[in-house]
Amino acid sequence: MGVITEIINTISRVVVLPTFYYMIIMSAAPILLAALACAIALKANAINMGTEGIMTMSALVAVLVSSSVGGQAKGGPWLGLVAAIIVGAFLGFLVSVFAFRLKIDIILVGIAMNLICTGASVFLMYVLTGDRTTTTSLSSGTLPQVAIPLIKDIPVIGEILSGHYILTYVAYILVFVM
Amino acid sequence: MSEKKETKNVFEKLFGGMDVEARFGLMRMAVAILIGLGTAIILILIGAKNPLESLKYFFLGPLQIFNPNVAKGIGWNYFDQWIQSAIPLLFTGTAICIMFSANKFNLGLEGAIMMGGLSCGWVCCLLDGDIQAANANPVACAILGLLVSMAAGALITSIPALLEKKWGASIMVTSLMLNYIALYISRYCLFSTNLRDTKTSKYSWQWTENVVLTFRKFMGTRFTLRLGFFIGLAIVVIGWAFLFKTKWGFKIRQLGQNPSFAKYVGVGIVGTGILVQIIGGAIGGLCGATVILGNYNYYYGVELTGYGWDGVTMGIFAGNNPKKVLPAALFIAYIRAGASIMATQPGDPINELTKIVEGVIVLFLLAEKFLAKTHRKMIVEEAKKKQALKAEAAKEVTE
Numbered sequence: 181m182g183v184i185t186e187i188i189n190t191i192s193r194v195v196v197l198p199t200f201y202y203m204i205i206m207s208a209a210p211i212l213l214a215a216l217a218c219a220i221a222l223k224a225n226a227i228n229m230g231t232e233g234i235m236t237m238s239a240l241v242a243v244l245v246s247s248s249v250g251g252q253a254k255g256g257p258w259l260g261l262v263a264a265i266i267v268g269a270f271l272g273f274l275v276s277v278f279a280f281r282l283k284i285d286i287i288l289v290g291i292a293m294n295l296i297c298t299g300a301s302v303f304l305m306y307v308l309t310g311d312r313t314t315t316t317s318l319s320s321g322t323l324p325q326v327a328i329p330l331i332k333d334i335p336v337i338g339e340i341l342s343g344h345y346i347l348t349y350v351a352y353i354l355v356f357v358m
Numbered sequence: 359m360s361e362k363k364e365t366k367n368v369f370e371k372l373f374g375g376m377d378v379e380a381r382f383g384l385m386r387m388a389v390a391i392l393i394g395l396g397t398a399i400i401l402i403l404i405g406a407k408n409p410l411e412s413l414k415y416f417f418l419g420p421l422q423i424f425n426p427n428v429a430k431g432i433g434w435n436y437f438d439q440w441i442q443s444a445i446p447l448l449f450t451g452t453a454i455c456i457m458f459s460a461n462k463f464n465l466g467l468e469g470a471i472m473m474g475g476l477s478c479g480w481v482c483c484l485l486d487g488d489i490q491a492a493n494a495n496p497v498a499c500a501i502l503g504l505l506v507s508m509a510a511g512a513l514i515t516s517i518p519a520l521l522e523k524k525w526g527a528s529i530m531v532t533s534l535m536l537n538y539i540a541l542y543i544s545r546y547c548l549f550s551t552n553l554r555d556t557k558t559s560k561y562s563w564q565w566t567e568n569v570v571l572t573f574r575k576f577m578g579t580r581f582t583l584r585l586g587f588f589i590g591l592a593i594v595v596i597g598w599a600f601l602f603k604t605k606w607g608f609k610i611r612q613l614g615q616n617p618s619f620a621k622y623v624g625v626g627i628v629g630t631g632i633l634v635q636i637i638g639g640a641i642g643g644l645c646g647a648t649v650i651l652g653n654y655n656y657y658y659g660v661e662l663t664g665y666g667w668d669g670v671t672m673g674i675f676a677g678n679n680p681k682k683v684l685p686a687a688l689f690i691a692y693i694r695a696g697a698s699i700m701a702t703q704p705g706d707p708i709n710e711l712t713k714i715v716e717g718v719i720v721l722f723l724l725a726e727k728f729l730a731k732t733h734r735k736m737i738v739e740e741a742k743k744k745q746a747l748k749a750e751a752a753k754e755v756t757e
Contacts, residue, residue: 227530282725287463287530291670292720299713306708307405 198339205340209348210235216354226279229290233297234271238264240301243320244308252321260320261347271297323347378740382733389729390722391689394715398693401711402700412700419699420692436699441587444691445652446471448590449645450669451676451683452597457638459601459678461614464635466515466533467642468666469540472659473514474507474643475650476544479657480553481506482565499565504647511643512636514540519635523628529635537662544659553657562657570655586652590687593641597680600637610634614678642666674720690716 194200214231221228246260275293279286306312323346332342399413406412420440450467457464481503518532547553548560555563574584601607609630612620621627645665650657668690675686693716697709722728 278721278725282721282727284721284724284726288670288674288724289721291667292717292724294717295667295671295713295720296717299710299715299717302710303401303405303708303714306710 198336201340202343206344206348209344209351212351212355213347216351216358220358226286227290228272228275229287230271230275230293230297231290233290233294234268234275236301237271237297238268240305240315241267243315243318244304246320247315247318251319257321257323261323378736382729382736385732386729387723390719393722394719397718398711398715401708401714405708405711406700408703412703415700415703416696418696420695436695438584439698440688440691440695441584442653443694444687445584445586445590446645446649446663446665447668447672447687447690448587448594448683449641449648450665451672451687452593452680453638453641453645454669454673455676455678455680455683456597456601456610456641457634458673459614460610460631460634461617462519462631462634463530464515464518464533464638465530465666465670466518466536466540466635467638467669468662468664469514469533469537470511470639470642471646471649471663471665472537472540472544473510474646475657475659476547476646477510477643478503478507478647479562479565479650479659480547482651483553483563483657485565500651503651504644507643507647508640509643511639511641511646513639515635515639515642516632519632523632537666541659541662548657548660555656560658560660564656570651574652584652586648589644589648591684593644594680594683597641597683601680606630606633642669671716671720674724 214235217231217234218228242257242260242264244260245263246256249256249259271293275286275289278284278289278292302312305315309315309317311317325343326346326349328342332338398416402412402416403409419436421437450471453467453470482499485499485502514536515533517536518527518529521527521532522529548562553562555561599607601610609620609625610633612623612625613627613630613634617627620630646663649663649665671690672683672686675690676682694709694712697712701709
């Protein structure tokens, strides 16, 4: 029973913190984007299992492009974002070519795509940077955090809703746009 | 006429007896594998600091049966590494072949392997480990471990089957999620129960070396005879016989090819669908137990093994026919062993390229329309040849 009361105590201490909700909103954004990616494919009745691989690959490309341009100071993150979108779109195009032109079951294309992308991202990272696990040696910078004008001054809500990275807002807006 | 026959080249002697489809299938497979290996060569040339040396290790490494260093206690026996990495592929490949034959995309093999390893480890700890200073017969202990692991694997993969039967939940989604449930059950058991050796942070209590030795016979100091490989072979043979030589296997394949036909012909589709996944899970559990017992004398499972996904690759390579799992497993294991041998050399830690090679081969193996023009040409040629033969025969008759 001691364990359970400890868990309840920890939870009750955490749920009152605004940071907790801030973290929820922030960490839901990538999952949300991935879910939207799958949802739009699912509308065409195509289960895109390759989303995982596409995300890994695009993330690597974003970091590489951003740092090669010159990082934070020279607008690297924005160029990285554009490069990632292009790479993601291209990989999605590859999935569709294999699935519809070459007539492979799209679930299996996705699985193969995941294999290729996880392998290729590590391989590329090793060849280009010499690291095998992370790209901490590259200074790629981050996209800006946005403070929403009026909302940021409201005590608790401002802390929760304002000050996220711009892509977080994009993710939530896309839910309604799509 | 007889002269003409003798001048036929070797190629035609080998493949002349086959029909066009079989010949084309073989050719497409060869082309896919060549494309994959070509990718590997290009990647090695790009990535390696010493490409020729790396290529030598990649292609010839696993054939080195006697590594002279092993006798001195340094390094690995590379041939043994090849066989060792083929073992889980045999199990998972057969399991996926059986499940995918019924068109049940159960991806829960990963979880079955996890639960199999866990339950087997627990049995061995209790019966022949230092947890209670118990001393059972190691052979009996191993056998019991294998049986329990089969039950555990079957249990976990039967959950998506039952969910589908009861509420129509997609097997693919539920089984994928169950993998994580199995992983966290395994973690919970390791971290929060008395399975964990209190002296370590993430290993279970050890069982005696005797249990491991029933699985691994050292032939001298250089060569290891692995029982797991023979169990895997047995599973492949049994799986093939089950799928292609029994009434149940016929029902399963019927269900996969055309569920409505199977239903009206009198195959119990619900029962068969569940049976398939129970069998697949049992084989998965056996795989986990074999890997654990054949390699370690403690249980260690805090991460997913990835063997389940390998099974999907195997199933695709083998075209859902367990008979072909053996060559497919040996091939993939050869590439992997070659890559990891290459990775031990200074300057070449790039064994991830096997994943790229596997993915590329899978894509080109599956592509129905790949080489479609050649396919058509082959059929046309065959038809023309037949027509010519017929015309000749007709001429002979009239003469």
